[in-house]
Amino acid sequence: MSFRYAICNETFAGWEHARICRFIASMGYTGLELAPFTLAPRITEVSAHRRKELRQQADDAGVRILGLHWLLAKTEGLQVTAPDTATRETTAAYLSELARCCRDLGGDIMVFGSPQQRKIPPGHTREQAIECTVDTFRRAAGAFSNYGVTLCLEPLAPSETEFINTCAEACEILERIAHPSFALHQDVKAMSSESLPVADLIRRYAKWTRHFHANDANLRGPGFGAVDFKPIFQALGDVNYDGWISVEVFDYSPDPETIARESLRYMRECEG
Secondary structure, eight states, X not given: OOOEEEEEGGGGTTOOHHHHHHHHHHHTOOEEEEOGGGTOSSGGGSOHXXXXXXXXXXXXXXXXXXXXXXXXXXXXXXXXXXXXXXXXXXXXXXHHHHHXXXXXXXXXXXXXXXXXXGOOOTTOOHHHXXXXXXXXXXXXXXXXXXHTOEEEEOOOXXXXXXXXXXXXXXXXXXXXXXXXXXXXXXXXXXXXXXXXXXXXXXXXXXXXXXXXXXOOTTSSOTTSSSOXXXXXXXXXXXXXXXXXXXXXXXXXXXXXXXXXXXXXXXXXXXXX
């Protein structure tokens, strides 16, 4: 099968949006994933005119803005695990505004990682954190449904957060939310911290998975480290995964052009 490839825009720090779109299209990518903090401190500060402009620039380059990630990064006062109802309500309202923006940009996927905004509050248990998280997401569920956007919950390694570290833990929360606008996001870097091989996790949680990040455990792009992506692509093919495969890196060396070019070259090699 043929996969759809995308890349995250924060890789291209300092580049204008239109330039990013033209460049990744020339490399062979057809999707772009946006981090809200690259657009404005708060998503509500991105005007309707600017949203339309961003979408048009992507369209002109033959690229689709597939959605958003790093949803709550660099914000203050937002917390999905907050014990007080007011903070959960404020957080849900902001997630709803992100869903509106995602729709305006032409996307339908939002990846919830945001390790700082999902910590277990001091003195609270994991079970209490789960209950608060489920409540926060349920408060935003109507907006996600109305805007046709899916919130994909991302497990993260214990080195990043103490809450929702495995695909199993994420799916436990998804089962409690019990809403069609919520799904699982899988990330190779994060899955590399689990006890099962990445390929096994892909197969085991295929029915939940809507989005996929390609990266290495060393924080660089696919093919820039020790992770072998051939069994990963074999597993994605075996489960008929039809979502985006989006490159997300945290080490931006040597440069955006090389990251984009070599990551895609390696993934296509593994796909073949």
